[in-house]
Amino acid sequence: MDEQLVALKSALSRNDVLLEVMSRTASLELPGWYVTAGCLFQTVWNVVTHRSPTSGIKDYDIFYFDSSDLSWGAEDEVIKTAQRAFTGLAAEVEIRNEARVHLWYEQKFGVPCPAYESTEAAIDSFAATTCCLGVR
Template sequence: MIGRLPLDEQLAALKSVLARNEVLVEVLNRTAERGLPNWYVTAGCLFQTVWNVVTDRHPTSGIKDYDVLYFDDRDLSWETEDAVIKAADEAFTGLPSEVEVRNEARFHLWYEQKFGVPCAPHASTEAAIDSFAATTCCLGVLLEPDGQWRVYAPHGLSDAFNLVVRPNPVLAPRKVYETKAAHWQQQWPELTVLGWPSESATLASSSS
């Protein structure tokens, strides 16, 4: 199993698997041309491509959209972010799936209103990825100027390849995790979804 390989071999396997999703590759290429600061293609389009390949589905099966996150704290106005989004919409014209572009420097401005818990400002796109509801989601890929793939995976890759969904209780509420996990398991019933940790387990982990 790929999830039991050494990390360097898992990274090579990840690139090979993701490259089978032609939409994803095109999103990576077009995003690289945009010159966005601290950007990554991230979240569902990555780990769901892995799930699809591991379970012998089409690489794009069940992928709703492709998330592109960037970080620019020089101007936190909605108007500036909206201008980037509109320019990106033009850049991604012709792709068969929606591409959602967001500035993670503004994340804290709307998160509490939407999810009911406060969020401190992120310091980078990597910090935003660290806060995703499941550790399996914490994955980002970008193209360096020389065309090399750069992978950000703070929790490793084994869970993605092993079809394990593990909670990441650092920001997102339990309900958000459980709703997402239930939706994923409907699409990919082969998944093993781990439960939300008990309060005592969370406290023990935070104090260690």
């Protein structure tokens, strides 16, 4: 496991956009935040197949968990703050409060979603195990 973590860190560190996303996200001081999903596994696949580390990455997903206010307005304020923080970055960044997912998931995807207890629980629920990863 230690060897795999070293290899993962090495691969992810080759994606300068990812490192910048992580740096800017850290400055937002969001509770329980992670950069997650496709940008991570795509970076690894790119590195092991000798492509540019950013090749084929559609966006950079950021999850956080704030159950203190489940309103759309509270999440939207975080989204707007993040948009300002990511100004000038040559990448699309999508940020979502995982404490709210159960409020909209069924309407969007047609199946219910239980309320998550943490960002980690949300990441663990991904259908594709290659997505079940988050980094800070």
